[in-house]
Amino acid sequence: MTRRLFSQLIRRLPHRLVARDPLLDTRSAHQAGTMPPGLAEQCLKVAQMPESELWQAFNSHPEGLNAEAVAQARAQYGFNRIPEEAPTPWWGHLWLCYRNPFNLLLTVLAIISYSTEDLFATGVILLMVAISTLLNFVQEARSTKAADALKAMVSNKATVLRTVDELGTTRWCEIPCDQLVPGDIVKLSAGDMIPADLRVVQARDLFIAQASLTGESLPVEKAAHSRQAEQRNPLESDTLCFMGTTVVSGTAQAMVIATGGNTWFGQLAGRVTQQENEPNAFQKGISRVSMLLIRFMLVMAPVVLLINGYTKGDWWEAALFALSVAVGLTPEMLPMIVTSTLARGAVKLSRQKVIVKHLDAIQNFGAMDILCTDKTGTLTQDRIILETHTDTAGEVSNRVLHLAWLNSHYQTGLKNLLDTAVLERVDEFQARANVEHWHKVDEIPFDFERRRMSVVVSEAPDAHLLICKGALQEMLDVCTHVRQGEEIVPLSEALLVRIRQVTDDLNRQGLRVVAVASKFLVAREGDYSRADESDLILDGYIAFLDPPKESTAPALKALHASGITVKILTGDSELVAAKVCREVGLDAGSVITGSRIENLDDMALAELARHTVVFARLTPLHKERIVRLLRQGGHVVGFMGDGINDAPALRAADIGISVDGAVDIAREAADIILLEKSLMVLEAGVIEGRRTFANMLKYIKMTASSNFGNVFSVLVASAFLPFLPMLPLHLLIQNLLYDVSQVAIPFDNVDDEQIQKPQRWNPADLGRFMVFFGPISSIFDILTFCLMWFVFHASVPEAQTLFQSGWFVEGLLSQTLIVHMIRTRRVPFLQSRAAWPLMAMTLVVMCIGLWLPFSPLASYLQLQALPLSYFPWLVGILAGYMALTQLVKGVFTRRYGWQ
Incomplete structure (x- = not known):
């Protein structure tokens, strides 16, 4: 079980306020067996303990703990953290970075190469795996460090009573939840998350939502003195509150009785290590694209084997060549590109006052096409x-x-x-x-x-x-x-x-x-x-x-221009909501109230929600229902809220957005935290999310189209040439150099038109893209074959090294140039320039490709120096390739658009 799984578990459990959590479906939460016997007995003992004994048992008193008592308790119990949240050791992290489908596939191919005594191919394949794994390892380590630093900016706090000086002066202080120790006295009010396992000592109408632990749909009342004659299940005790549950209403003071791994929640987290979370939209998208590319490789590699084996008669050489083609078709840099792009996006968003709690949320941020938000503090100044x-x-x-x-x-x-x-x-x-x-x-x-x-x-x-x-x-x-x-x-x-x-x-x-x-x-x-x-x-x-913000009207226009529809979901009066909307230039239309929603079924409400801009007098469950129905309608829905009443909708949305000053439950439920409650900040974050997604999509498009074109070229050459068009060694080196040139893609610029509309995963569009752009490179590969065959007379097996050198250089340069051609719908280098890191990397790779046939390594690599007369032809072929690609880009864009 990875650290990421536990962070998701901790994030998800406390906020299932209505539905029972799937983690508990296999067992009844009302059975005492759901808690380890020793812990259950201890909790029951504390639940029934008189207050005087309670202070003594935890070495505490009504005035709170002093610094010395806190230090002693922390030395004994540690920090209030779930043990599984501890950082993964470096070797475990390295294994996780290696363990992706592409690396596993390449490892199998390396083993096959080794078994055939092709040690050079084995070395190159393993080098590619090592580069991919290490780059991914470094990028994930950096992104984890950055994410931890960002999340620390919005960490939850608890209000605790502490003795602050030697005179015994006590004061209520706000401290991070992980600083709590057993014996601390904490204050609770509506909207707070329970930061540890607690025994209530004072309460006023305290109601706790604990569906995450018990499956109870309604909040339960807690009290300082038990009204139960006999208690058998600690989860049903009316004097105990458990970590991860939420205060719905009322106030209380309570003593911390267990922290970290000693809490019931900590015990639960340790017992669900075999449970897998359902992948989110981003993970599903990556998985679909990955499997598409793998299926393509699994189909094409055997075809190459059969054609070359049948036409050349050398099945052993054909098998090695097919193996190299399989390596070339494997986008082994995809995990690294995805990780580094998301990490860079998160860091850039933080500079714009947007904190990303979960990196995967960036793609949903960019894909969002409907934003549901409250009125107060978003359209208005939040200055009552x-x-x-x-x-x-x-x-x-x-x-x-x-x-x-x-x-x-x-x-x-x-x-x-x-x-x-x-x-x-x-x-x-x-x-x-x-x-x-x-x-x-x-x-x-x-x-x-x-x-x-x-x-x-x-x-x-x-x-x-x-x-x-x-x-x-x-x-x-x-x-x-x-x-x-x-x-x-x-x-x-x-x-x-x-x-x-x-x-x-x-x-x-x-x-x-x-x-x-x-x-x-x-x-x-x-x-x-x-x-x-x-x-x-x-x-x-x-x-x-609550006067409207001056920035609201421009922000709404910017969001509209970016393809995002804003809907207002407020508990306020419909007259107030309509008035504010008019002042900020938002056409409220017909305002729908919560009382009308009560009488609509899901189908009718879904249709109404599509066209309605303002909903007023809503309850928390009304908001959640509207968001859920909009999602079911095929929209990517963001919800922005900061109150306890917003928590259900935040959990129901594709992307929950809250602010740093929100109540605990809202901040925990959110995927994105804004350090400033402003639609302008949100709009800037959406644009950065789209820019991040666009850079990920570039690599996938480049890899898919380039691979498709290369295989098509190989199939044509294999069918007509009396020798292999390129040695397996050449394919491996070419692929290695091409992968290196892709490392800088996360740092690339993105054209304005690519971030004007929401962007989503679309495997069907990727398939069309491959079919349109892959054969273009094949056309010029075939022209290169003809050039080497008819002009330079490399038409017999004795001249195959010259033929292979010519295609090696042309193939590498065309593959590298496709980076600049496909990264933009505009004219590259003139209307749209790549960022300097990408320019530098592609230039270095092209220089290496031109140098290798002339280098001392040429004979070892079975390449040879090309005649100078080859290079004018090469320039013409590459220029034609770029011109035709640009022409096809225009046709493709007019027909399908350019995501």
Whole structure:
């Protein structure tokens, strides 16, 4: 099991919020046997342990650990990392770089060559394998190092209570999750991932999504004190939280009881080493292309053997020649080209504030043709301003502001920009006065089912005030009265109409409306719950302005020009969404709301999603469903989100895109992390993804067409010549030099038109490309045969060395020039120039090819010096080859396009 598999496992497990994970399909998660017996017993013991014993068992206390205790715990337990995440040893990495179909195939051919005592061929083949493996090894090591450095920039953190000085001062600190040790006290709130195995010590409406471990589709509630009389399965314990699960709602403090490989997740990771992940779109594409080239080789090599054996009568020599043709048809540099191109693309993207968590995602980035995104922070500035605070009639109300401030100040759950805007609106003097008069009693945290949250505060010992704020419709569901000035009146149909008029008017101004309600309660002991959010009095509204970004309109135009359709999926009001879209030049058309989606089947929604630009008032599962249906329609879909409500859609998309400031669950679910939440940054990243893919495609096109042409030429020559057109040795050297010239392709420039539209794997297009461009080189190879036969009279076996030298030079130069011809649809060297590394490598290879027949190695290589009169003919043949290729490029492009 490779390190990559474990990283994918760790990335995937925590985010299957609804469906059961395939890794657990073979066993019931509700059986105690799913956890090693010793670990299960230990967890059950901790789950039932009184709090006083808990502190003692883990050498901890309510004030948190000090530096000395942390050091001792780390020395005993190590870092909070899954053991399988440790870097693969260099020898293991080298083996993985060698173990690809092309290298294995070449190794078989080398063994066959060795068994025939063709030691030179054996050496050349092994040299090609060594070059491919070592280059791939170096590039993967560099890319892994770069990827680790980039991922470290966006690593998840945990909020932990630590003693920070010798005086015993404690403070909540944010530290990387891998720094946690058993005994640490961590704080949890909505959107957090559970960073280790935890025992809850304080909780308020804490709900955990643990489908990744248990298959339960709904979140489960956790508490500090167990309400279960008997516990047999730790996964069902209501006082334990396990690494890799996610906080859906509520708040808590919990003690770390296990880290790294000692967690249940760590144990699971160690037990699924034989499980293989389903390959993604990129891997499937590479696999299809690789198998196409291998099948082509397996068909053509026997054909060459039969023709040469039948026409020459020397089956042994024919077998060696067919073996060399098989080597020449093997694109052994493909793994290295792919790895180095992806690695270079990831590094270039990082300079544009785009962090690639998984290299394979770059191809999907370039192939994306639909981008689904939220409105807030993407189209808008993500800089919320409290624009107004009104009563239910739309008049400015300081009471509503006061209630909203108390709610935002005392809530400890999912912090957001709305709360920040409310707190900033009240000056320091007023805030201090509020804190002096009021104290917090309890809170009912926010969740996406209720779409509201409440705090309970007290000013007098005999009364409590519950203050609730949230989305308008969800607030109206729990309100029975309305405050009008100093009066409180029942909520009637007439008042509902007036409320709609006032809030719709605010929405049409582009303001986001949040309702505020309250009620007084008789002071009591005990916790408050959702049931207390009833019979509320609607006090008024706070309305927020999130102005559109100046860069949004140009970015939308750039994305449209790049062939990407932008769709807005927001939980906000349809009026606000439509207003913002108009301001940024996006035609919203008919806005579809979540309530309408509920009544549509998948077929109807898929058709609607194709044409709809803006969806509003969506739940997390609505977003996930839309993304999934767009993918099923044949689109490559990207989803950009940063909240816990975006996690299902991020996982459902071909490419999940989040930002550095997103909640843990969103960052973990994403493939791409933007260091700046901007569509401009995203557009730049898409272009770089396409540029990376275009360079990979160049090598595949060059190799496929060149190989096809060479084999066609060999077949023609073999059928009519009384000797082999080229020795096996010549084919091997030619292929080796050609491969070396390809090493610089990842550094090549890409024409603008190649990155204007999404690019995807298309094996059928590759087949057409081979058929169109392969025979072109064969035409000029045959002209070279005629030249050597009729002009230089190399028509008898005694003159075969001259014939073979002439075709060796022409074949190598034409193969090298095809790099420049196929890398662009434009006129090479004039309208489109290759990057200097590629220019330099091809020039060096061409010089070596011209030098070899004249070099001291010529006799050893069975080559001979060519007459000077050969070279004007060579220039003419190469010029004709380039001219015809350029002409065919125009025909091919007009008919099929140029990807």
